[in-house]
Amino acid sequence: MLSNINSPLDIKSLSYRELDSLASEIRKFIIEVVSKTGGHLAPSLGAVELTLAVHKAFEAPRDRIIWDVGHQSYAHKIITGRRERFHTLRQYKGISGFPRRNESEYDVFGTGHSSTSISAGLGIASARDLKNEDFEIVCIIGDGAMTAGMAYEGINQTGFLKKKLIVILNDNHMSISENVGGMSRYLMKISTAPLYNELKGDLWELLGRLPPSLSGRARLAARKLREGIKNLMIPTILFEELGLRYIGPLDGHNIPSLVEAFESVKEIDEPVLIHVLTEKGRGYEPARNNLPLFHGLGPFDIESGEPKKKQGPPTYTHVFGKALCEFAEKNDKVVAITAAMPEGTGLCYFRDRFKERFFDVGIAEQHAVTFASGMAVEGYIPVCAIYSTFLQRGFDQVIHDVALQNIPVVFCLDRAGLVGEDGPTHHGAFDISYLRVIPNMVVMSPKDENELVGMLSLAIGHRKGPIAIRYPRGQGTGSTIKPSRIHIGKGEVLRDGRDGFILAIGSMVYPSIKASDMLKKKGFDVGVFNTRFVKPLDENSILQIAQRTKNIITCEENALSGGFGGAVAEFLVDKHVNVSLLRLGIPDRFIEHGAREILLEKIGLTDKGIAKSIERFLKVDANKDSN
Numbered sequence: 183m184l185s186n187i188n189s190p191l192d193i194k195s196l197s198y199r200e201l202d203s204l205a206s207e208i209r210k211f212i213i214e215v216v217s218k219t220g221g222h223l224a225p226s227l228g229a230v231e232l233t234l235a236v237h238k239a240f241e242a243p244r245d246r247i248i249w250d251v252g253h254q255s256y257a258h259k260i261i262t263g264r265r266e267r268f269h270t271l272r273q274y275k276g277i278s279g280f281p282r283r284n285e286s287e288y289d290v291f292g293t294g295h296s297s298t299s300i301s302a303g304l305g306i307a308s309a310r311d312l313k314n315e316d317f318e319i320v321c322i323i324g325d326g327a328m329t330a331g332m333a334y335e336g337i338n339q340t341g342f343l344k345k346k347l348i349v350i351l352n353d354n355h356m357s358i359s360e361n362v363g364g365m366s367r368y369l370m371k372i373s374t375a376p377l378y379n380e381l382k383g384d385l386w387e388l389l390g391r392l393p394p395s396l397s398g399r400a401r402l403a404a405r406k407l408r409e410g411i412k413n414l415m416i417p418t419i420l421f422e423e424l425g426l427r428y429i430g431p432l433d434g435h436n437i438p439s440l441v442e443a444f445e446s447v448k449e450i451d452e453p454v455l456i457h458v459l460t461e462k463g464r465g466y467e468p469a470r471n472n473l474p475l476f477h478g479l480g481p482f483d484i485e486s487g488e489p490k491k492k493q494g495p496p497t498y499t500h501v502f503g504k505a506l507c508e509f510a511e512k513n514d515k516v517v518a519i520t521a522a523m524p525e526g527t528g529l530c531y532f533r534d535r536f537k538e539r540f541f542d543v544g545i546a547e548q549h550a551v552t553f554a555s556g557m558a559v560e561g562y563i564p565v566c567a568i569y570s571t572f573l574q575r576g577f578d579q580v581i582h583d584v585a586l587q588n589i590p591v592v593f594c595l596d597r598a599g600l601v602g603e604d605g606p607t608h609h610g611a612f613d614i615s616y617l618r619v620i621p622n623m624v625v626m627s628p629k630d631e632n633e634l635v636g637m638l639s640l641a642i643g644h645r646k647g648p649i650a651i652r653y654p655r656g657q658g659t660g661s662t663i664k665p666s667r668i669h670i671g672k673g674e675v676l677r678d679g680r681d682g683f684i685l686a687i688g689s690m691v692y693p694s695i696k697a698s699d700m701l702k703k704k705g706f707d708v709g710v711f712n713t714r715f716v717k718p719l720d721e722n723s724i725l726q727i728a729q730r731t732k733n734i735i736t737c738e739e740n741a742l743s744g745g746f747g748g749a750v751a752e753f754l755v756d757k758h759v760n761v762s763l764l765r766l767g768i769p770d771r772f773i774e775h776g777a778r779e780i781l782l783e784k785i786g787l788t789d790k791g792i793a794k795s796i797e798r799f800l801k802v803d804a805n806k807d808s809n
């Protein structure tokens with residue numbers, strides 16, 4: 183059946199039985215493709231029936247369907263004209279793993295970061311009403327995404343404006359890991375209230391037995407009765423108090439009941455929240471058995487469910503997670519904070535060993551930062567591990583609640599630099615730029631995993647103010663972890679050079695060494711300095727280097743705008759040092775998705791790319807001299 187589905191129109195005429203078969207076909211297809219490309223498998227498997235029901239009941243693209251985070255939208259992509267390209271999922275030049283406005287007219291709003299759907303939907307609803315147009319807006323948000331402040335900001339205004347807006351809460355009781363918090367507990371209470379659910383079942387049974395002539399009005403009456411019972415069984419329906427009509431909980435895999443509910447809410451001229459219960463990873467046993475792993479993963483073997491592991495050294499994430507446990511063993515003031523990413527950040531090891539000192543705050547990065555600050559005020563040493571891209575959410579909190587008060591919070595920014603297949607929403611391209619402008623902040627980046635551990639040790643002992651370590655996604659260099667002391671603001675000369683000097687930071691140090699080797703073969707003597715600190719810069723060493731050679735190259739895996747190279751340039755200008763400066767880094771545009779290696783190559787941040795740029799730079803400079 184799937185091969186005949188080229189647009190949502192093709193599912194309109196299918197019977198419910200056919201839609202169920204189609205759902206199975208779509209699941210199989212998603213598993214096949216994701217086993218090769220990697221991707222967000224479990225979330226998408228859980229949302230297949232929901233997707234079909236939404237597209238059956240609503241008229242996309244006229245009606246606007248907005249997926250929150252967007253990682254569960256694979257079935258949506260498949261039935262909205264992207265079936266044939268689906269095998270290119272997340273690959274360079276292939277289709278994105280998230281909704282993208284420039285990919286399809288059915289992708290109404292680009293996503294990747296969590297909890298934006300209600301705000302975007304309400305904005306669209308307000309614009310629709312100003313234009314006097316008439317279409318439905320459907321926001322599909324998960325229970326994990328409902329832990330973020332932004333979702334409540336959206337609900338708060340939605341209940342107030344009373345715009346016609348449909349919010350579907352896709353509740354599978356899971357974030358990436360177990361969902362946390364009061365809201366999660368509340369949703370669980372609603373969905374498991376036994377008496378209510380029992381009575382609800384009886385009511386639907388009763389409705390089914392009513393004569394067809396009575397069915398319309400009787401249905402309405404029964405629905406009202408059901409709402410009354412619901413309010414009795416569940417003391418306060420939070421969403422109703424906030425101004426949204428609450429409907430549910432519904433079985434998110436029962437297409438007829440979903441379609442019926444969706445059709446019926448079209449009649450309601452105010453905001454509605456439909457609570458739908460789904461099973462994450464549905465239809466694939468290995469995913470059901472390990473939901474955090476199958477939330478998002480690389481290629482895997484379908485039969486066994488085993489990820490196709492890359493051979494080689496452990497990841498930075500792993501090294502960080504293990505090292506933090508060692509430090510926490512020795513110092514009981516160390517506490518760990520994550521915003522719904524225990525596995526992704528490596529804090530799962532800490533959680534398993536120091537349950538009392540581990541805090542998962544939900545998808546709430548802003549809150550995580552201020553929460554960490556509060557703990558530090560009381561003498562704890564909070565290690566706040568947040569992906570570079572997600573800490574963007576906490577920018578004001580880092581300034582106002584941490585740095586301004588000079589409170590010692592340790593920030594560990596994983597996935598700094600290009601992350602690869604998740605693409606521009608997830609690349610950690612800006613953290614050097616956004617952190618280095620903040621007074622009191624120390625910003626550093628290790629060249630390898632050994633230095634990461636050294637920096638973590640330094641950060642935990644640094645009680646003078648905030649300090650941040652940024653490190654890349656993926657495997658380390660295989661360096662041996664040995665006790666090493668790193669001093670604030672001190673880099674190291676790794677190789678001397680007469681013709682030029684590369685000031686490299688973090689993930690760019692080793693490629694710079696290789697580039698220097700390549701350049702040597704071409705007759706250029708180029709030194710390498712592992713700068714380690716973006717803030718404070720190792721000013722003395724940089725001045726000495728600038729005196730030795732007038733060609734300086736900075737190399738970083740961060741946006742050039744406001745980045746590390748910018749910091750060096752500002753320093754040299756301020757000191758009236760006259761050098762030729764080449765800044766290598768991420769150019770001033772959003773970098774697409776694709777394998778990290780491909781992306782780095784495209785922007786010239788591989789050893790070869792660095793060598794090529796430097797050769798050109800040195801030649802231009804030599805020409806200038808001879809003129």
Ligand SMILES: Cc1ncc(C[n+]2csc(CCOP(=O)(O)OP(=O)(O)O)c2C)c(N)n1
Pocket residue numbers: 225228251253254294295296323324325326327328354356357358462477521522523545547572575
């Ligand atoms: C601001 C932000 N922080 C963290 C993430 C990482 N993340 C992606 S999906 C997800 C869990 C979402 O849970 P839920 O909304 O319940 O969807 P499910 O995967 O269970 O379908 C998290 C934490 C993100 N995308 N955005």
